[in-house]
Amino acid sequence: MRQCWLVKSEPDCYSIDDLERDQRTFWDGxxxxxxxxxxxxxxxxxxxxxxxxxGADPPGIVGIARISREAYPDHTALDPKADxxxxxxxxxxxxxxxxxxxxxxxxxxxxxxxELKERPELEGLPLLQRGQxxxxxxxxxxxxxxxxxxxxx
Numbered sequence: 001m002r003q004c005w006l007v008k009s010e011p012d013c014y015s016i017d018d019l020e021r022d023q024r025t026f027w028d029g030x031x032x033x034x035x036x037x038x039x040x041x042x043x044x045x046x047x048x049x050x051x052x053x054x055g056a057d058p059p060g061i062v063g064i065a066r067i068s069r070e071a072y073p074d075h076t077a078l079d080p081k082a083d084x085x086x087x088x089x090x091x092x093x094x095x096x097x098x099x100x101x102x103x104x105x106x107x108x109x110x111x112x113x114x115e116l117k118e119r120p121e122l123e124g125l126p127l128l129q130r131g132q133x134x135x136x137x138x139x140x141x142x143x144x145x146x147x148x149x150x151x152x153x
Contacts, residue, residue, distance in 0.1 A: 002044055002046050002047050002048075003042065003043070003044065003047045003048075003138065003141075004047065004048045004049070004050070004138070004139040004140070004141050004143075004144035005038070005043060005047060005048070005049045005050070005067070005136065005137065005138055005139055006049065006050040006051075006052055006061070006126070006127055006136070006137050006138075006139050007027060007049055007050075007051060007052065007065070007101070007135060007136050008052045008053075008054045008134075008135045008136075009051070009052070009053065009054070009135075010053070010054060010055040010056075011053045011055070011056050012055075015053065015062075016051050016053070016062045016063040016103075016106050017106070019051070019063075019065060019101065019103045020063075020103050020106055022103075023102060023103050024068055024100060024101065024102045024103070025100065025101055026069075026098050026099070026100050026101075027039070027098050027099050027100070027101050027136075028074050028075070028076045028084065028098045029074070029076055029083065029084040029098075030074070030096065030097075030098065030135060030136060031084060031086070031096065032134060032135065032136075034134060035134045035135055035136035035137070036095075036096060036097055038136050038137065038138060039071050039097050039098065039099050039136055040071040040097040041071075042138070043067050043070060043071060043099050044067060044070060045067050045068060045069060045070055046066065046067065047066065047067040048064060048065075048066060048104075048141075048144055049064065049065040049066060049067060049101060050063075050064060050139060050144060050147055051063045051064060051065050052127065053110070056110075058110060058112045058113065058114065059112070059113050060110040060111050060112040060113055060115070060116070061107070061110070061111040061116070061147055061151065062106060062107055062110050062111075062151075063103075063104070063105055063106040063107050063151070064104040064105050064107075064148065064151075065101040065102060065103055065104055066101065066102050066104050067099050067100070067101065068100045068101060068102040069099060069100035070099060071097040071098065071099050072097060072098065072099075073091075073094035073096070073097060073098075074089075074094065074096040074097055074098040076096075077089035077094060077095060077096040078090070078091065078094070084096075107151030107152060108151070108152065108153065109151065109153060111147055111150045111151050113127075113128075115150065116128060116147070119146070119150075121146055122143055122146060122147075124140065124143075125139065125140070125143045126138065126139070127139075
């Protein structure tokens with residue numbers, strides 16, 4: 001595996017089950033510059049992705065995806081009817097980017113936020129930092145493997 005990432009989604013918006021059904025999707029609608037920069041400048045095809053359900057009961061990591069296509073302009077920023085429209089974006093200056101994800105696996109169980117916080121070996125995981133609200137963030141490969149093992153009891 002190359003680099004590792006975590007993406008967050010509300011399960012009623014696009015869940016791991018939706019990704020499993022579709023097998024591949026574009027990860028659009030990211031409107032935070034730091035998250036955009038991770039996607040645009042650092043995510044590469046083949047990178048591993050932890051899939052996190054936020055706003056779930058309980059919230060936690062539910063599976064793994066993989067980057068299948070590197071960053072390209074997010075078309076939803078150009079569509080006035082889209083939820084993520086940005087009037088400052090244009091074809092010449094798209095501002096926002098997206099990547100494609102492909103399904104790898106759904107964990108047999110949710111690795112909950114509570115469980116992640118209780119694991120000293122996950123110290124430094126960006127998801128656990130106070131005030132962390134990014135929907136796309138890097139993950140240390142060591143943390144990625146620990147979480148993968150936790151998801152497969």
